[in-house]
Amino acid sequence: MNDLLLEARGIVKRFGGVLALKDISLTIRVGEIYGLIGPNGAGKTTFFNVLTGLYVANSGSFTFAGAPLEIKAPHEVARAGIARTFQNIRLFANMTALENVMVGRHLRTRAGVVGAVFRDAGTRAEEAAIERRALELLHYVGISDRANDLARHLSYGDQRRLEIARALATEPKLLALDEPAAGMNATETAALRALIEGLRDDGLTILLIEHDVKFVMGLCDRVAVLDYGEKIAEDVPEQVQRNPKVIEAYLGGALA
Amino acid sequence: MNTPMSLRKFAGIALVAAALLALPFVMALAGTAWVRITNLAILYIFLSLGLNIVVGYAGLLDLGYIAFYGVGAYVYALLASPFFGLHLPFWVILPIGATLAALFGVLLGTPTLKLRGDYLAIVTMGFGEIVRIFLNNLSRPINITNGPQGIDRIDPVSVAGISFGHDSTFLGLDFSGPVKYYYLLLLLLLGVIMVNLRLQDSRIGRAWQAIREDETAARAVGIDTTRVKLLAFAMGACFGGIAGGMFSAIQAFISPESFVLTESVMVLSMVVLGGMGNVWGVIAGAVMLSYVPELLRYTVGPIQTAVFGRTLIAPEVIRMLLFGLALVLTMRFRPAGLWPMGARKREFAMTKLDAE
Numbered sequence: 001m002n003d004l005l006l007e008a009r010g011i012v013k014r015f016g017g018v019l020a021l022k023d024i025s026l027t028i029r030v031g032e033i034y035g036l037i038g039p040n041g042a043g044k045t046t047f048f049n050v051l052t053g054l055y056v057a058n059s060g061s062f063t064f065a066g067a068p069l070e071i072k073a074p075h076e077v078a079r080a081g082i083a084r085t086f087q088n089i090r091l092f093a094n095m096t097a098l099e100n101v102m103v104g105r106h107l108r109t110r111a112g113v114v115g116a117v118f119r120d121a122g123t124r125a126e127e128a129a130i131e132r133r134a135l136e137l138l139h140y141v142g143i144s145d146r147a148n149d150l151a152r153h154l155s156y157g158d159q160r161r162l163e164i165a166r167a168l169a170t171e172p173k174l175l176a177l178d179e180p181a182a183g184m185n186a187t188e189t190a191a192l193r194a195l196i197e198g199l200r201d202d203g204l205t206i207l208l209i210e211h212d213v214k215f216v217m218g219l220c221d222r223v224a225v226l227d228y229g230e231k232i233a234e235d236v237p238e239q240v241q242r243n244p245k246v247i248e249a250y251l252g253g254a255l256a
Numbered sequence: 257m258n259t260p261m262s263l264r265k266f267a268g269i270a271l272v273a274a275a276l277l278a279l280p281f282v283m284a285l286a287g288t289a290w291v292r293i294t295n296l297a298i299l300y301i302f303l304s305l306g307l308n309i310v311v312g313y314a315g316l317l318d319l320g321y322i323a324f325y326g327v328g329a330y331v332y333a334l335l336a337s338p339f340f341g342l343h344l345p346f347w348v349i350l351p352i353g354a355t356l357a358a359l360f361g362v363l364l365g366t367p368t369l370k371l372r373g374d375y376l377a378i379v380t381m382g383f384g385e386i387v388r389i390f391l392n393n394l395s396r397p398i399n400i401t402n403g404p405q406g407i408d409r410i411d412p413v414s415v416a417g418i419s420f421g422h423d424s425t426f427l428g429l430d431f432s433g434p435v436k437y438y439y440l441l442l443l444l445l446l447g448v449i450m451v452n453l454r455l456q457d458s459r460i461g462r463a464w465q466a467i468r469e470d471e472t473a474a475r476a477v478g479i480d481t482t483r484v485k486l487l488a489f490a491m492g493a494c495f496g497g498i499a500g501g502m503f504s505a506i507q508a509f510i511s512p513e514s515f516v517l518t519e520s521v522m523v524l525s526m527v528v529l530g531g532m533g534n535v536w537g538v539i540a541g542a543v544m545l546s547y548v549p550e551l552l553r554y555t556v557g558p559i560q561t562a563v564f565g566r567t568l569i570a571p572e573v574i575r576m577l578l579f580g581l582a583l584v585l586t587m588r589f590r591p592a593g594l595w596p597m598g599a600r601k602r603e604f605a606m607t608k609l610d611a612e
Contacts, residue, residue, distance in 0.1 A: 052476060078478030086476075092469035094597070095462070103466045107478030109459055113491065116458030117451050123458075130459070170478050 004063070005030045005174055005205045006051075006082075011060035013043075013050055013229075020046045022229045024060070028174070033196065033206045035220035035237075037213060039249060042226040044209045045087060048178055052084045053077040065173055078107055083172035085163045087179045087209075093152040097143060097162050100151050101134035104169025137165040141195060157188040161195070168199075175199065176207040181215050193219055213250070217241060225249065276442060280435040290550075291434040295506055297546035298441040299499045304526040304542040305452050305535065306495025311524065312533035312597075313461060314488035315468025317377040319520050320364065320384025324493040326391060326515035327360050328353035328500025330401060333510050336411040339402065346413045350501045357497025358490040360387070365489035369482055372471070384520050391512040406511025413440065413505045420505070437506050444502070448495060452535050455491070464488050465533075525579060529586050531593030540595055549575045 006028040013021040021043050028034045036044050049055040051062065053074035062069040064080055071077055092100050109130055115123035138144040141161040146154055151162060160180055167175055177196070181189045189212075196219060200206055210216040216223060217237040224234040227249040233240050240246055283290040303325060310318045331353035335344045364383045368376055395403030412421030412433065420436045455461045463484045466474040475481050504510050522545065530541020549571075556571040586594065 054472070054476075073480075074472075074475035075478045075480045078476060084476055086473065090470050090473035090476075092466050092473065094469060095465055099462060099465075103462050103474070103479070104477045106459060106463050106466075111459045113455065113460055113487065116455050116460050119454060127459070166477060 003030045004028070005065060006069075006207075007063040008047075008051070009061050009063075011047065011050060011062075012058045013046055013055060014058050020229050021050065021057070024226070024229075024231050026224050026231060026234060028205060028207060029222075030205055031200065031203060032221040033200050033208060033219055035216040035223040036207065036209045036226065037211070037216050037223060038226035040211070041228075042249075043229040044226055045178060046229075047226070048084065048176060048207075048209060051077070052082060052176065075107070078170050078172075081171070081173035082176060083167035083170045083174070084176040085160075085167055085178055085180060087182065089156075089159050089163055091151040091159055091163060091166070094150060096148050097138060097151055097154060097158075098131070098134050098147040100162055101137050101165050101169050102130050104137075104166040105130040105133060107170050134165075134169060137168050138162075140168070141165045142191075157184060157191070160184070160188075160192065164195070172204070174205045174207060176209075178209045179211055180208070181210060181212050189215060280438045281429075284432070284435065288432055288434055291432070291438055292506075293547070293550050295434055295437050295441055297543055298438070298445055299503055299506075300523065300526060300546045301445060301539050301542040302448055302495055302499035302502075303523045304530070304538045305448055306492045306499070307523050307527050308452065308492075308533065308535070308538045309455065309464070309495070310488050310492035311527055312538065313456065313464040313468065314485060315464075316485065316488060317373060317380070318364075318489075318492070319377045319381035319517070319524065320387070321380075321492070321496060321523055322515045322517075322520040323364075323384040323387035324357040324360055324496030325500040325503065325519070326387055326512070327357045327493075328497030329504045329510050329514070330391060330407075330500075331356055331497070332501035332504035333407040333410050334400075336505070337407055338409050339407050343411055346411075346415075346501070346505060350498055353501040354494045354497040357493040357500070361489035361491075361493025362486050364493075365486045369485060381517065381520070384515075384517060388512050388515050391515065401512075404512060406509060406513075408509040410504050410508045410510070412508065413437070413502075415440075421508075434506075437502075441502060444498065448498075449535060449539075456533075456535070460484065460487065525583060528593060529582060531595040531597065533597035534593070534595050537593050537595030537597075541593070545579070548578065552578070 004027050009025050011021050011024040012019070024047060036047065038044050046055065050057045053071045053076065056071070062071065064082065069077070069080060092103060095103070109126050111123045111126050135144060135147060138147050141164055143154070143158050143161050143165070146158060151159065154162060164177070164180070180196070181192055184192060193215070196206060196208070208216065208220060220237055222235065223237050223240045225232050225240060225246050232245045232249060233243045235243070279294065280291050283294055303321070306324070307318065307321045310316050310321070332346070332349050334340055335342050335349045335352065336346070364380060368379050371379055391401045392404055394401040401407070412419055414420065418424060420433050420440070423430060423432045425431065463474070463479045466477070466479060467481055467484060471481060503514070526541040526545045527538050528541070529545065530539065531537025552575050553571045556569070556574050557567050560567045560569070590596070
């Protein structure tokens, strides 16, 4: 299949004696919303952190966009085209919303110290382009009216959006969202869902970690379920929901 | 709306410029000592602005910053004194000193990249001490730094045949050495401020601030934190090196004693008190902490003599007491410093709104 964007093979991650990821293999296709669900502590975020270079896997490998993905440092993963958000929002709190997104452009721009000091025509043009693109992205996620507010003054929902805008600024091929709906009310969740669907319709591939099963089932094209570091299911949502292993994992072994 | 504002701004700048130009002559009325004090204050501004890049922008706590000042000072002293018989002009030495200091910055930065907060502070403090101890002991087996005796008879700055070492008359005005240095330093200061402001609002400046705010997130959006942090250390050190070179030229004598830990703490206090990350705050902090001790020197003694008939507490003791008190009060009531960076943000937001 040549429409694979990401392929993970045999990913293993140990923390001391704890096996957090046991031989995880999965594939994400171009243009789909791929959900990764599982009970607390199942290893979802660990998988994310391995993929984005925060943790080093004990074994296993990734292929991304047709080439082996060498995960040496987070910034190299971002350069390859994988952008992420964090479960507990990590913004640059004392910078404005606009500046947050402008930082996201760092990767795709080049001005150095000399350019910064002398402000030659090239640097000025690049700065203008960075700001323009950042404003576009703020507009895209629907918070352009908060551009000059400090990130920490934004509402919770807007902070989530800002984090997505910052991730988009890196021009990712794959956007990895770590529990984006966590702590959101029904209205905010619906709006977030519309945003994610919009991103998919604009051609982005999305990897979504979520705790909220209902949210995932309605939104994702395919879903993988992790339990105690093992992948116990990977299929379209309807099939996954009927999978007895999944039901057991969520409701506890007592019923089985 | 726009024109009167910019007119007022222009008038303000003109006023400040006139005041700065007239300052040394006013100071000279009170004694040349005050011009020297002002020159040292400007050097402290250089240092504070340099440290501001490391601590204020990038959020890396550096307690050994004075080492770079020392490197710059010794480079100047060795290349322009009878010690090695070298007498290079200052415009050749300053870039050498700045570059070497920047290299030392990278040298310090490389092993400390993974350290944060307190741990980084301890290692940088050690680095500062190592440099000082080296300067103190590099007199054997080959005499490079002349050890604790220091280096004397350092050449004054000389531009177009005019030496800054002694007085000269120009347009009927008497320009003493310190007054000439004052203008030179003011010129350099303009450059340093411009570089600082421009770095702040640049791609690199934003990357520094991103690292300060959240290093993990900064890495996740693709910032090569290793490179960007080293750049902060190098740039900060570079300013320290320039300041050190000028210090050598002005003092004509340097020894390792000028580059002790207290000096690092002093510069850090200026940055913290003024407002980390805000250029104008940092300048204000440096000016305050440079002049207050001198004012105390001239007031504390006489007042005590007048009241008690003798000096009960030495001015130096009172100085440290007041510093401590000032820092405690600042941290208690204005933890972000007297003029923090946030003010700039609000200003920024306001001007945007005005423009629309």
